Amino acid sequence: MGRKPDIIRTVALIFAVGLIITGFTSLQASDDEPTASGSEAVTVSSVRD
Template sequence: MGRKPDIIRTVVLIFAVGLVVTGFTSLQASDDEPTASETETVIVSAVRN
């Protein structure tokens, strides 16, 4: 039973690292300019119809 706290700490550490990586990538994604403006999106959807 002495090994369970190690396993719990490992799972929590992996979860925390995942949260940090997800937060960092979402911050970088929001800094990027959008790839298409609203008018380009409307034009593309009109072409599909």
């Protein structure tokens, strides 16, 4: 039972690092120019049998 807090801390640290990386990448993506305008956007419809 002595190792449980270490495992929980490790999982929480990995989760926090993932959130930080996601935040930075979303900020970077919002700074970039959009790659497609409204008329150039591709719409994909799903087909069901």
